[in-house]
Amino acid sequence: MISISKLLCDLDAEGDGLRYDAADGSEKPQITEEKQRNPVVVWNATRRCNLYCSHCYAGAETEPAPGEFSTAEAKAFLDQLADYGAPVVLFSGGEPLVRDDLVDLVGYAADRGLRPVLSSNGTLLTGEKAAALRDAGLQYAGISVDGLPERNDRFRGEDGAFDAAVRGIENCLDAGLKTGLRYTITEANAADLEGVVDLLADVGLDRFCFYHLDYGGRGAEIVDADLTPREKREAVRSVADLTLEYHDRGEEIETLLVGNYADAAFLVEYAREEFGEAKARAVYEYLERNGGDPTGERIADVDYEGNVHLTQFWQGYSLGNVRDRPFGEIWEDESNPLLNALRNREQHLTGKCADCQYRSICRGASRLRALAETGDLFAPDPQCYLTDDEVHGETPAAGGAAD
Numbered sequence: 494m495i496s497i498s499k500l501l502c503d504l505d506a507e508g509d510g511l512r513y514d515a516a517d518g519s520e521k522p523q524i525t526e527e528k529q530r531n532p533v534v535v536w537n538a539t540r541r542c543n544l545y546c547s548h549c550y551a552g553a554e555t556e557p558a559p560g561e562f563s564t565a566e567a568k569a570f571l572d573q574l575a576d577y578g579a580p581v582v583l584f585s586g587g588e589p590l591v592r593d594d595l596v597d598l599v600g601y602a603a604d605r606g607l608r609p610v611l612s613s614n615g616t617l618l619t620g621e622k623a624a625a626l627r628d629a630g631l632q633y634a635g636i637s638v639d640g641l642p643e644r645n646d647r648f649r650g651e652d653g654a655f656d657a658a659v660r661g662i663e664n665c666l667d668a669g670l671k672t673g674l675r676y677t678i679t680e681a682n683a684a685d686l687e688g689v690v691d692l693l694a695d696v697g698l699d700r701f702c703f704y705h706l707d708y709g710g711r712g713a714e715i716v717d718a719d720l721t722p723r724e725k726r727e728a729v730r731s732v733a734d735l736t737l738e739y740h741d742r743g744e745e746i747e748t749l750l751v752g753n754y755a756d757a758a759f760l761v762e763y764a765r766e767e768f769g770e771a772k773a774r775a776v777y778e779y780l781e782r783n784g785g786d787p788t789g790e791r792i793a794d795v796d797y798e799g800n801v802h803l804t805q806f807w808q809g810y811s812l813g814n815v816r817d818r819p820f821g822e823i824w825e826d827e828s829n830p831l832l833n834a835l836r837n838r839e840q841h842l843t844g845k846c847a848d849c850q851y852r853s854i855c856r857g858a859s860r861l862r863a864l865a866e867t868g869d870l871f872a873p874d875p876q877c878y879l880t881d882d883e884v885h886g887e888t889p890a891a892g893g894a895a896d
């Protein structure tokens with residue numbers, strides 16, 4: 494995740510310690526330094542979902558799938574994460590709220606010292622459920638809204654899904670839960686980007702997470718609906734512009750970019766354009782601490798059957814199963830060739846990534862998209878939108894021209 498509001502507006506947030514190691518004197522509660530080294534773990538607590546979204550990375554279905562963890566198995570798995578020192582467990586799905594034991598499991602995770610957070614379509618978040626999750630120790634709810642009503646409902650496969658998600662957001666806010674809105678951009682909903690950001694104020698939110706499409710699960714079936722690289726650049730520029738506009742009006746919103754680390758490089762260029770070289774250098778230094786694309790390092794995924802994946806979007810490849818070996822053992826086992834290669838990816842990157850000035854803050858962006866599009870794990874990400882001049886320029890940290 495790349496926080497535009499942190500980089501451009503110095504907006505303080507609780508996740509800064511995870512994203513930039515030291516949180517630079519933040520007054521917000523932060524993850525301890527020891528835990529920052531370990532991955533945030535996305536757990537697909539179920540494959541079942543009450544909706545059927547066209548971009549679902551988990552390929553969720555409306556019917557129950559065999560092989561899901563029982564409550565006892567789920568707790569044993571959470572014990573593994575706690576013993577390993579995972580900082581955060583993100584309850585995802587499918588739709589995690591279809592599990593009757595979700596509140597119990599969130600409470601168990603919190604008791605074991607994990608920071609439980611939730612990714613949900615929001616439609617099942619009643620007031621009662623939101624309050625129960627808060628009481629159990631839930632720290633954050635991220636709710637997906639992929640456009641204004643008409644486009645969102647088409648994307649999500651159900652009339653009324655938008656209204657139900659907004660009700661879920663309001664219920665979370667009424668319960669005092671920190672809540673954010675997640676939006677995945679495609680050709681089908683790009684026209685709603687600004688309207689979705691404006692929606693934040695209407696529903697009382699101040700956190701916006703912008704997701705690029707990754708090519709996992711049903712996302713692989715709608716690759717043609719992905720924006721062109723040029724359109725992506727303009728969409729990211731719009732999010733940066735909106736962040737600054739809100740900041741200038743004194744209405745701070747936290748804005749985050751997810752799923753394409755070419756955005757990190759773009760933000761350095763954007764900071765130079767808007768504020769000059771000193772700001773570009775400061776942004777670059779923060780992003781160096783962020784460390785580029787986190788796949789296989791600072792993010793992990795465990796699916797509903799217990800298979801460990803390099804990220805939640807890369808469900809087609811398993812590193813092992815937590816029913817056979819503890820999560821920490823699987824994650825630390827660098828005899829796995831793919832894990833090893835990804836952790837040393839800078840030496841393997843080819844094409845324009847190989848000599849890109851931004852490779853240490855981007856690290857080749859999505860290896861999954863490169864693999865899906867070209868069959869080559871280390872080819873450039875087809876969704877990198879940097880120009881040749883930008884790729885081959887001089888990094889601000891290397892001493893670009895002063896203001």
Ligand code: SF4
Binds near residue numbers: 755855856857
């Ligand atoms: S060329 Fe490669 S390393 Fe450079 S910004 Fe693009 S994806 Fe990232």
